[in-house]
Amino acid sequence: MKVHYECAPCFLRQAREALDLATDDEDLKMKVTEKILTMLSENFHEGAVSNVLGTDMHRTIKHETGNRDPYSRERVICNEIALKFLPEVERIVKENDGLESYLKAAIAGNVIDFGALGLNSDMESLITETMRKDFAVDDSGELEEALKNSSTVLYLADNVGEIVFDKLLIKKLKEYDVKVTVALKEKPILNDACIPDALSIGLDEVAELASTGTDSIGVIYGDVSEEFKELLQASDMVIAKGLGNYEGLTEMDLGDKPVFSLLNAKCEPVARSIGVAVGDNVLLRL
CATH class of the missing domain: 1.10.8 (Helicase, Ruva Protein; domain 3)
Known part of the structure; x- marks a missing residue:
């Protein structure tokens, strides 16, 4: 973008x-x-x-x-917020066990973002509000069809805390008999999730974990490792979380591969580029 x-x-x-x-x-x-x-x-x-x-x-x-991780304290806060809300989110998705509920839960996790929203944001209220919203752009039908025709899914993670809710969605994706690989940052940047963050919440229990090979915000094709490029090429479909991945993927040649962006439009530029309002939930095939 x-x-x-x-x-x-x-x-x-x-x-x-x-x-x-x-x-x-x-x-x-x-x-x-x-x-x-x-x-x-x-x-x-x-x-x-x-x-x-x-x-x-x-x-x-x-x-x-000389500070390799300025947001280290915020990483802890993000996890605490997500884990506090996890039982309530689990209760909501179990009331309606369809794929859409788990997609909304993953988007609710996407609002745990001090980079986009600022350090003083009320994340707890934002999570609750986001869970109640329908999709402003809803390509979930295409996503489900792609799942039925895929064997491998590359899941591009976004923030710490958010990955707690991603775990719920990934468990649901596995019902489609796909192998899911979650790509995380090699080193800390903002409050983006790295492999140690994923291990701390047991994400390796439901998916393979891989590194993008870099600390870029979202994906920057010229910046990621050759191993990640090979993984991207080999995967049947991609699910990308958050603003940074949306910003990066829209600058890449994605070919015919099904690539889906799952986010809350937390700022005016992203909302404008998609054609939605700030705060809207988006499931968009790129």
Whole structure:
């Protein structure tokens, strides 16, 4: 996805929050902010790709502050929020055991995102509200048909916490007699899920785990490992969670492979690009 004008202040908001998490050194914050402003002034323009710029910015913050995981505390909070709500979400999906309920649960997990929504967001209320919403874009019929005609599914994970609800959906996907491989980040960036995060909630009990080989926000084809590219090519279908993966996949040649984006449209640029309202639930075949 290309940047929209609103992405500029969002980058600066994320940079401030990440710097406050990464270091208490005010002089260092100023120096890193100067670097980020220079980077954005040189690279933020019409046609620039949003998750590429976001990745460069957060890598700059990690490198310059020496903090490899500024969102480490938020990772713990995300898991705590998800695990707190898991029994209620499980109760809701069991009332209607169809695939759509599990897809909505996975999207409800997608709102656990301090990067897109900010550190002061009320995640608990957002989860409850999201679970009640229907899909504004609903390609679930195509997704179910693709599942029936596939043997392997590549599931692109998004955030810590969110993967707790992904586990529910993946269990449901397995009923279609498919092998599911979950791709996670090689190293921390924002509150994106890495393999240790997945292991901590037992995601390996229901799926194979793989690394994208990088710490990019979403997928950036030129940045991921050759092993991940081979996995992407070999998989019969792809289910991608969240904004970062949507931003990256829309910049890639996906060919005829069934690729589905599962997200909550948490910001105006993403909502506008899809043709929905902010806060809408989306299940879109790309």
